[in-house]
Amino acid sequence: MPFSFTSSMRSVPLALPSAFPIDDATIRANDAIASHATRTDRCRLARLGRRAALILGLAAAVSQGAQAAQQATPTDGWQTAWATALQPVPRVAHAPSYNLAPALGGRTLRQVIRVQVAGAQWRLRLSNRYGDRPVSIDAASLAPAGRGAALAGAPLALTFGGARSISLAPGESRLSDPLTTPLRPGPLAISLAIDDKTAAPNTWHKLASQLSYVSSDDKTMDRDAAPFKVGPTSWLFIDALLVDARPPAGVIVAIGDSITDGMRSTLNANARWPDRLAERIEADPATAGRAVVNQGISGNRLLSNSACYGESLTSRFDHDALTLPGSRDIIVLIGINDINFQAMPPRAGLDCDFPHTAVSAADLIAGYRRLIERAHHAGKRIFGATLTPASLPADREAIRLAVNHWMREAPGFDGVVDFDRVLRDPAHPAALQRHYDSGDHIHPSDAGYRAMAEAIPLRFFSN
The missing domain is CATH 3.40.50.1110 (SGNH hydrolase)
Structure with missing residues (x-):
């Protein structure tokens, strides 16, 4: 089907543009x-x-x-609070720009999701499901989302086996360590600092119908929207957020x-x-x-x-x-x-x-x-x-x-x-x-x- 709101670029220049274009030409091109x-x-x-x-x-x-590939398996009581289905980015020569995921190495990607259930413990699942090279994340955080790229609460650092950073092998998915924080239903912001050596991903959910935001450097713990510019309308590197629900x-x-x-x-x-x-x-x-x-x-x-x-x-x-x-x-x-x-x-x-x-x-x-x-x-x-x-x-x-x-x-x-x-x-x-x-x-x-x-x-x- 046509991808009405997706517009991605092969790379994001260091001086970030004010917005990724979302226009009728993009809609028609994807029809x-x-x-x-x-x-x-x-x-x-x-x-x-x-x-x-x-x-x-x-x-x-x-x-x-x-x-x-290695995948973390949650214990009993964990259930999915949010998820998206991943798909491969087309890997052919001369693909149009709207069919290419952006390169985000050396930048922070802030993605907004919405959960409809409350909980006190959370785990984020990162994925390189269709990748053919490693994906490295230097830092990650979770926080209630505010207006645009702003956060409505203090960001909390996510860890993976006790470490702030993680590298995903091709095909690998990994769950974060449990993060203890009471969250109510509503929008959440997931911020990922992408290692500067990580190339444009080969895994995405193309049509998120939701804006994401991009900044230079590691801004995972910044509450302010000022460092961020409008990014792609796709979800990248994430495919599920789990909540500890007992009984499920x-x-x-x-x-x-x-x-x-x-x-x-x-x-x-x-x-x-x-x-x-x-x-x-x-x-x-x-x-x-x-x-x-x-x-x-x-x-x-x-x-x-x-x-x-x-x-x-x-x-x-x-x-x-x-x-x-x-x-x-x-x-x-x-x-x-x-x-x-x-x-x-x-x-x-x-x-x-x-x-x-x-x-x-x-x-x-x-x-x-x-x-x-x-x-x-x-x-x-x-x-x-x-x-x-x-x-x-x-x-x-x-x-x-x-x-x-x-x-x-x-x-x-x-x-x-x-x-x-x-x-x-x-x-x-x-x-x-x-x-x-x-x-x-x-x-x-x-x-x-x-x-x-x-x-x-x-x-x-x-x-």
Whole structure:
């Protein structure tokens, strides 16, 4: 899907710019979604030669290395309070600047996240999951976030095995030591001083819909916003914040594509549908204390990898949902990208839509069934979400309708959230209601994302 707010540069000059540009040209330049590959398709791809192997094999190969890398394992009681799904930065020559993560060596990166649960002990997880070289962090801190880059409270230093600094090998993820400080629900600032020898990362979450901030030198313990300039709208080096919850209340994982990622929602507003669901969860005494984490990736597909849009959901499901600390319930909304852009023409240079293959309703249903089987085997509940209107041509709309009919009628999911019924225009069911349309006829507006959250029965999560 298009990456509406992301704008990254290959490097950040020592005299930092006043802002990273966020403009319509960037939005239009990113307006692409990749298609899918079934197992049969992958057999065909093997005959396409080195180009297919290089692009499609990248994420899977690095993922295998990540699984073999050292990872800290939290003890009982730790559960995820916030998370983001990581994806590889495209590694091809002549990639456009918006598909490149910024080089931040010798600078401090301050990233703002929002948690909806309170706690007194916290652990931050750093990640170099898709990296091909070490990443070194000289210092890190956690604090309540204020306005812009300012902090609303004193920053507290994070340590790793008792040390302020840490080096992550390629594929490695590490948890910080427990940090004892009472924090209420709200925005938090994570400040990382990046070693000056660390190159631009190969791991990120591209579309954060949240500004981050960059300064020169180590400013991890500075409360003032003055040293910082506006940085990229991506999350870098971080993928989870854990809270010590005893007894664990359980984590709800929202996983999918750009509609879960919050594409075209208001910047810095936390207006994605998982954010609005988290507000409802915390306000209801029957579900309060349960975290909702967003594992959507814009452009992601159910069945195939992409050089730009990450591993397929079937490939990343274990890491991003099943083994996430404290995960208990999973909401899956994905498939529109598999359907919508299977007819996209090949592109010269970086082709985010590769491989260009056809998809049927049967292909998607088989993929959902694999997710259901794996979730139930792991003791998790899994809820399907109907695919939302996208003003598709008739042949692709028929696939969407067939998938939604199966979701509503066939057994398998532990429950179904009918986002399609909530968002569609009664007079034109293939289209979004005007009030719920962000303007591209695919992604909901802030009002649409709120309506999605309000359509989810909280009884799904009450026990």
